[in-house]
Amino acid sequence: xxxxxxxxxxxxxxxxxxxxxxxxxxxxxxxxxxxxxxxxxxxxxxxxxxxxxxxxxxxxxxx
Amino acid sequence: xxxxxxxxxxxxxxxxxxxxxxxxxxxxxxxxxxxxxxxxxxxxxxxxxxxxxxxxxxxxxxxxxxxxxxxxxxxxxxxxxxxxxxxxxxxxxxxxxxxxxxxxxxxxxxxxxxxxxxxxxxxxxxxxxxxxxxxxxxxxxxxxxxx
Numbered sequence: 001x002x003x004x005x006x007x008x009x010x011x012x013x014x015x016x017x018x019x020x021x022x023x024x025x026x027x028x029x030x031x032x033x034x035x036x037x038x039x040x041x042x043x044x045x046x047x048x049x050x051x052x053x054x055x056x057x058x059x060x061x062x063x
Numbered sequence: 064x065x066x067x068x069x070x071x072x073x074x075x076x077x078x079x080x081x082x083x084x085x086x087x088x089x090x091x092x093x094x095x096x097x098x099x100x101x102x103x104x105x106x107x108x109x110x111x112x113x114x115x116x117x118x119x120x121x122x123x124x125x126x127x128x129x130x131x132x133x134x135x136x137x138x139x140x141x142x143x144x145x146x147x148x149x150x151x152x153x154x155x156x157x158x159x160x161x162x163x164x165x166x167x168x169x170x171x172x173x174x175x176x177x178x179x180x181x182x183x184x185x186x187x188x189x190x191x192x193x194x195x196x197x198x199x200x201x202x203x204x205x206x207x208x209x210x
Contacts, residue, residue, distance in 0.1 A: 021067065024133070025134070025135065026068060029135040037210065
């Protein structure tokens with residue numbers, strides 16, 4: 001699954017560690033999600049969507 | 064600087080370890096006060112106290128640390144245990160074949176002066192060690208594929 005997490009994070013000037021802290025996950029999880037190596041669960045995807053104020057489908061796209 | 068998640072994990076481990084020590088020392092003090100310092104009757108109770116402290120450390124530490132993990136780390140643990148531990152059981156199965164082939168003569172020669180207790184401990188720890196090793200390897204591979 002592709003996602004715009006890296007771009008959205010960069011827009012806000014957040015580091016990976018800062019985003020991880022806001023999502024209550026490890027930095028490794030943020031790295032893996034940004035690189036498309038790990039697909040988050042629905043609850044985490046909703047959390048990400050709420051954090052960036054966008055619908056899930058605007059952040060995650062099926063490849 | 065440590066994150067909130069890392070601090071919570073360290074706190075959980077500390078509670079598990081300190082709790083185990085308190086259980087062990089507290090129970091041992093009560094047992095020795097009741098039975099006296101060198102009474103043989105105290106031995107099984109002291110062993111039980113040790114076991115209770117280990118159960119506390121393992122149970123509390125494991126459960127709490129599991130809850131502290133984020134979903135990706137939980138996913139890694141599940142996959143590692145499934146692949147690593149079952150793989151280890153399959154890979155160590157030939158040992159059982161050796162035992163079946165000659166009634167354990169090979170293993171008896173291997174540990175010539177072993178007692179039944181030693182054999183039991185060796186079997187249990189051997190299985191635990193193999194499963195831990197298998198799951199660590201599987202975990203390392205899982206994380207390597209997610210970078």
